[in-house]
Amino acid sequence: MAEEERTQVEILEENNLIDMTKYITYVSAPQAGGIATFAGTTRDTFEGKSVVELRYEAYVPMAIRCIKSMCSSARSSWNLHSIAVAHRLGSVPVGETSIFIAVSSVHRADALDACKFLIDELKATVPIWKKEVYANGEVWKENSEFAERRLELGKDRICSGRKVEVKAGDRKTCCGSKVKVDG
Amino acid sequence: MDVTNIEIKTKNAECKPAENKGSSVQIKVLFFSRARDLTGLTELPLELSSGSTTQDCLNKLVARFPSLEEILGSMVLALNEEYTNESVIVQDKDELALIPPISGG
Numbered sequence: 001m002a003e004e005e006r007t008q009v010e011i012l013e014e015n016n017l018i019d020m021t022k023y024i025t026y027v028s029a030p031q032a033g034g035i036a037t038f039a040g041t042t043r044d045t046f047e048g049k050s051v052v053e054l055r056y057e058a059y060v061p062m063a064i065r066c067i068k069s070m071c072s073s074a075r076s077s078w079n080l081h082s083i084a085v086a087h088r089l090g091s092v093p094v095g096e097t098s099i100f101i102a103v104s105s106v107h108r109a110d111a112l113d114a115c116k117f118l119i120d121e122l123k124a125t126v127p128i129w130k131k132e133v134y135a136n137g138e139v140w141k142e143n144s145e146f147a148e149r150r151l152e153l154g155k156d157r158i159c160s161g162r163k164v165e166v167k168a169g170d171r172k173t174c175c176g177s178k179v180k181v182d183g
Numbered sequence: 184m185d186v187t188n189i190e191i192k193t194k195n196a197e198c199k200p201a202e203n204k205g206s207s208v209q210i211k212v213l214f215f216s217r218a219r220d221l222t223g224l225t226e227l228p229l230e231l232s233s234g235s236t237t238q239d240c241l242n243k244l245v246a247r248f249p250s251l252e253e254i255l256g257s258m259v260l261a262l263n264e265e266y267t268n269e270s271v272i273v274q275d276k277d278e279l280a281l282i283p284p285i286s287g288g
Contacts, residue, residue: 040288058287059215059280062264087287099288119288127261127280128287129216140216142257142284150284153259154268 006082009067011060014090018097027082027104034108036115040099042092052133053093054141059127063087070121074103077117078110085118087128098130124149206233210273212244213280218258221250231273237262238269240279251281258283 008026012018020039027035042054071083081104092098101118105111122128124145131138212227219225222244231239237260245251260267261280273279 056287057216059213059261059264059282062261062280063287065264123285123288125266125285126287127215127282127285129283130286131216140220140283141286143286143288146285147257150257150259153266 008084010086023084023102032081032104034111036111038101055131066126078114208275210277217283218281
């Protein structure tokens, strides 16, 4: 299908920087009036502790499968043109980008809403892990989004393959959207 | 030809009398992040009796690596790259992954 060709998923091996321009160029199209992007970067502190870097690892084949699946879910809820998702593995020092998402659509609302959905869904379902490294220790982080979704994941034998419908008109910012999930 | 007869004889010798379809399955278990820390392994072959569930696999793993108890309540299982639950029966050559709490993005 044509839409499959306009979804790019990349898991970048260690020491490969994310080229945001490349992904923005990928999703750009004459008919797409809006491009929404999200870049996740390594913060310098967590609960008062100085962060040296984040170190990422992934169950790569399943992560790719999950990301493709969540892109399909996004397409069934919003009218999208192209999607690009890239995630780095290995060390990501403070200030650098670990994850980048770009979405294009004819009208901006679809791209903006889908972009938010994709990062939220990635944090809840995609098998990628990060270790937060401090000067005097390191700890595996845990996404609260995963904890909330955990019991559902195992039940339906899926990898984020369920279609998610967003009620029209629920355009609140930040954690306010109602999400109806097909049973 | 004689070759055919020999093959048949060999096959019969291998057939176990009681159970059908072989009595054990061999799977591969993958350990990530905290699970890898606790076991010291990235992967492990595991042999189980035919008809075993993912729960049976977990039980066997915890018996061998008691420290895995730490993440039992917070992790999820994946079978052949899809999230699964404890009651699924594993097949020969399946890949079972222990998925501790994720933190992508």
